[in-house]
Amino acid sequence: MADYFDAAGFVILPITAQHALADVEPVPPTRDPFDRLLRAQCAVEGRSLITLDGALRDHRLAAPLS
Numbered sequence: 001m002a003d004y005f006d007a008a009g010f011v012i013l014p015i016t017a018q019h020a021l022a023d024v025e026p027v028p029p030t031r032d033p034f035d036r037l038l039r040a041q042c043a044v045e046g047r048s049l050i051t052l053d054g055a056l057r058d059h060r061l062a063a064p065l066s
Contacts, residue, residue, distance in 0.1 A: 019037060
């Protein structure tokens with residue numbers, strides 16, 4: 001499975017203390033702390049979140065999907 005992600009150009013990010021402590025604005029509309037962590041990882045790493053989750057899709061760190 002890891003080979004598939006490598007071949008597709010995806011990077012699996014570890015969760016770090018910097019991610020856990022990062023401020024994310026605006027706060028996710030969900031109450032799921034994992035959603036906040038995903039957004040924090042994107043902010044810290046300068047990445048976009050690719051998701052089909054409607055609750056996360058409209059955040060400024062989410063990449064638009066068509």
